[in-house]
Amino acid sequence: MTGVLDIYPAGRITLREVGLRDGLQLVKNFPSTQAKQEWIRCEYAAGMRHFEVGSFLPASRMPQFADVREMIETVEALPSAFSMALALNERGAADALATGVNEIVCVVSATEEHSQANARRTRAEAVDLVRTVARMRDGSGRRPLINAGIAMAFGCSIAGAVAPAQVIALAEQCLEAGADIVGIADTVGFAGPRQVGELAGAMTRLCDARPYIVHLHDTRGMGIANASTALDAGARVLDGSLGGLGGCPFAPGATGNVVMEDLVYLCETKGFRTGIDLDALTAVREIPAAEMPQEQLFGAVARAGPPRTIVWRS
Amino acid sequence: MTGVLDIYPAGRITLREVGLRDGLQLVKNFPSTQAKQEWIRCEYAAGMRHFEVGSFLPASRMPQFADVREMIETVEALPSAFSMALALNERGAADALATGVNEIVCVVSATEEHSQANARRTRAEAVDLVRTVARMRDGSGRRPLINAGIAMAFGCSIAGAVAPAQVIALAEQCLEAGADIVGIADTVGFAGPRQVGELAGAMTRLCDARPYIVHLHDTRGMGIANASTALDAGARVLDGSLGGLGGCPFAPGATGNVVMEDLVYLCETKGFRTGIDLDALTAVREIPAAEMPQEQLFGAVARAGPPRTIVWRS
Numbered sequence A, B: 001m002t003g004v005l006d007i008y009p010a011g012r013i014t015l016r017e018v019g020l021r022d023g024l025q026l027v028k029n030f031p032s033t034q035a036k037q038e039w040i041r042c043e044y045a046a047g048m049r050h051f052e053v054g055s056f057l058p059a060s061r062m063p064q065f066a067d068v069r070e071m072i073e074t075v076e077a078l079p080s081a082f083s084m085a086l087a088l089n090e091r092g093a094a095d096a097l098a099t100g101v102n103e104i105v106c107v108v109s110a111t112e113e114h115s116q117a118n119a120r121r122t123r124a125e126a127v128d129l130v131r132t133v134a135r136m137r138d139g140s141g142r143r144p145l146i147n148a149g150i151a152m153a154f155g156c157s158i159a160g161a162v163a164p165a166q167v168i169a170l171a172e173q174c175l176e177a178g179a180d181i182v183g184i185a186d187t188v189g190f191a192g193p194r195q196v197g198e199l200a201g202a203m204t205r206l207c208d209a210r211p212y213i214v215h216l217h218d219t220r221g222m223g224i225a226n227a228s229t230a231l232d233a234g235a236r237v238l239d240g241s242l243g244g245l246g247g248c249p250f251a252p253g254a255t256g257n258v259v260m261e262d263l264v265y266l267c268e269t270k271g272f273r274t275g276i277d278l279d280a281l282t283a284v285r286e287i288p289a290a291e292m293p294q295e296q297l298f299g300a301v302a303r304a305g306p307p308r309t310i311v312w313r314s
Helices: A033-046 A068-077 A088-096 A111-120 A124-141 A162-178 A193-207 A223-232 A260-269 A278-283 A286-292 B033-046 B068-076 B092-096 B112-119 B124-140 B165-175 B191-207 B223-232 B261-268 B278-283 B286-291
Strands: A014-017 A048-057 A081-088 A101-107 A147-149 A179-184 A214-217 A237-240 B016-017 B050-056 B080-085 B103-109 B146-151 B179-184 B213-216 B239-240
Touching: A033 A068, A033 A278, A033 A286, A033 B033, A048 A068, A048 A088, A068 A081, A081 A088, A088 A101, A088 A124, A101 A111, A101 A124, A111 A124, A124 A147, A124 A162, A147 A162, A147 A214, A162 A179, A162 A193, A193 A223, A193 B261, A214 A223, A223 A237, A223 A260, A223 B033, A223 B223, A237 A260, A260 A278, A260 B191, A278 B179, B016 B261, B033 B050, B033 B068, B033 B286, B050 B068, B050 B092, B068 B080, B080 B092, B092 B103, B092 B124, B103 B112, B112 B124, B124 B146, B124 B165, B124 B191, B146 B165, B146 B213, B165 B179, B165 B191, B179 B191, B191 B213, B191 B223, B213 B223, B213 B286, B223 B239, B223 B261, B239 B278, B261 B278
Parallel strands: A014 A048, A014 A237, A048 A081, A081 A101, A101 A147, A147 A179, A179 A214, A214 A237, B016 B050, B016 B239, B050 B080, B080 B103, B103 B146, B146 B179, B179 B213, B213 B239
Antiparallel strands: none
């Protein structure tokens, strides 16, 4: 049986490529299945091992994720690679459990207002869904992790400020409901490093030796600073996307997820070995650039390259 | 007489707009004198008080700074605003002392290799120039601060890694030579937050109650993370440029100085009051955008705006 420490080994950093899911959430034109498979394989060759690949939804709602099963199989074919996919209801979870996905992501909103607006359920009902999905998993022949991702954990586009204690209480409920791992997401990019330090510190205390996920957006330019503070506070699993793909539904044109290339550079300068070849990773940008010419790719390392006159891996 | 604490008051943060100097250092087309004056006045109206406005060099070498005297006068006309300008030799210092500039910036390289390549002098000769300029100031009727800016303080495009102890020793020499204030500059954007924390911490201990300047570039996406760490380590004077103007002579097309708009947002989320109106500051981007359509303006806050559903000033 695969446990959470098999997918997220203790004592090392894990970076997760979410560009193939969160990065494509808002786009109208999206890469072909073949291009997405090539994207996964090229990032894998660069050293990436964790891929969020799609969402189990009717293809009519999100055609960009209609091929989620093929994406999962693509990751499955790569040794020691792991796939994650969203399941937003029981039907999605059942579909996910029919595949070899390594992690099913359920979303819980940090605020009642966003929970109702986004999923038409209360937060308590969202936690109940985590419990249901965990039981469905336990009764299936499959052993994917159940991940409870707490959206709007650093501030809500509807309700405004979110107290860290409120997020910690929800994280505890999710773990009690059977989640193997919890994520805290700055969905709309409100967070600053002080806030991230506070909440990540509290998560480190709550989760103790268990990993938790920090999912940051660069909507207001704080992505890398927030990631740096999260690492300082003990976070060891961070999300990012190639070229910072992904946006913000409440700020059209805004920057998206933390840029993976810059996140790798950050980790390496801080002494965390990522196992990722930055030049090879940067080269993968050509795939989304060619497939989605209308999308802007962000990131500074991709422009400047790593320093050439020093051994930049500290 | 104006002292260093008149220009950089203790117990509060000072952000300095260097876009009109460092931001224009590498451009071929530059704004008109009138547009630069408007830029200064609009940023002043947004709350900015410190402006690096040019360099005292023959106009034939750097035509973008031919109007440095008018820029200084523009700042002089604004109550409680301060101007800084570079002087790279005795002649430049003499020219600067004939104006009402509030601060003369001398540049000292952290490495012997860059000092020779950039200024054709040894580091010891660069420190001697600081001493000479301080004496020239003392013998003049003017009282500008003498600022010794240490270039390549976080790594050198020629010599590679730079030890913090080497920078601290140079900073001590500059202070002993008569500099009122020292700056540490990540000229080519090699720094990561761990390194910034180490060097800024050592500068905080060296300078004690005296301010020092942290000048960061976003060449590899670490600008805001580095600024955040510098603030944590006690730095209280930080440089930035509107839209991240400025580049890197060794990485064509690279991002430039830390984006001022994002830096303001960072400071406010950390509880440092900047006195700067972020919406008004962001609106000033229209001036360089109109005058230099070929230059890319960076920054995430300018795309997304500050959060609208929370009081984002913490």
